[in-house]
Amino acid sequence: MKILERKISVKSKQCYDCKSTLKVTYELTELEQYGIKNNVSYYAPLLNCTKCNTAYLAPENDEIQHEATCYAFGVLNAREIKDIRLSIPWGSNNRDFSLILEFGSATVSRYESFKSIPSKTHNNILLGIKGDEFRKNVIEKGDGYKEYLKRQKKRQYSSNIVNFPKTQSFRKKLFPELSKNNLIEINLSNAEAFKSSTFESEKVMVQ
Ligand SMILES: [Zn+2]
Structure with missing residues (x-):
């Protein structure tokens, strides 16, 4: 039997019931996976509450179980x-x-x-x-x-289009017909034209 030696680190968690900090242990677990020729075991991470005397499988188990499966099939993890x-x-x-x-x-x-x-x-x-x-x-x-x-x-091409967050005054002055949209897409060449237009430059904000 092959053993995946890696013990995955687990983020500390609180017990759902008593809120005390859970203790991490690792349990050597045989992979149950259809189609595996070689038995592979891995360290399943458990979160234990000593107060409530319960254990949860840590969410990180998904990752390490997947890694063990890849190991068993001889493919990249x-x-x-x-x-x-x-x-x-x-x-x-x-x-x-x-x-x-x-x-x-x-x-x-x-x-x-x-x-x-x-x-x-x-x-x-x-x-x-x-x-x-x-x-x-x-x-x-x-x-x-x-x-x-x-x-x-x-x-x-589309990154040459700049979004202008519009102040109310900016919008009303330039686009009185647009009342719903929060953003307008303006081509860069138009943006240059705006900057050199009679509108105050601080009203044209390029993100
Ligand atoms: Zn508890």
């Missing part, structure tokens, strides 16, 4: 996936990252939030992109990456 993602130039956002790898938009987020474990194929791709060759010659030549570049262009 949540922390390892996140580390790889953040080491890649286009990995700052897990949705973009998923789409570039052509995994489906929420897939990596599910891996990182302990909701599912990577398939062998996904695992191999995630391991592969750590190497420059595979990343540059395969992934960055694929449709997912091309789509990502297109979206980046669009994002750049």
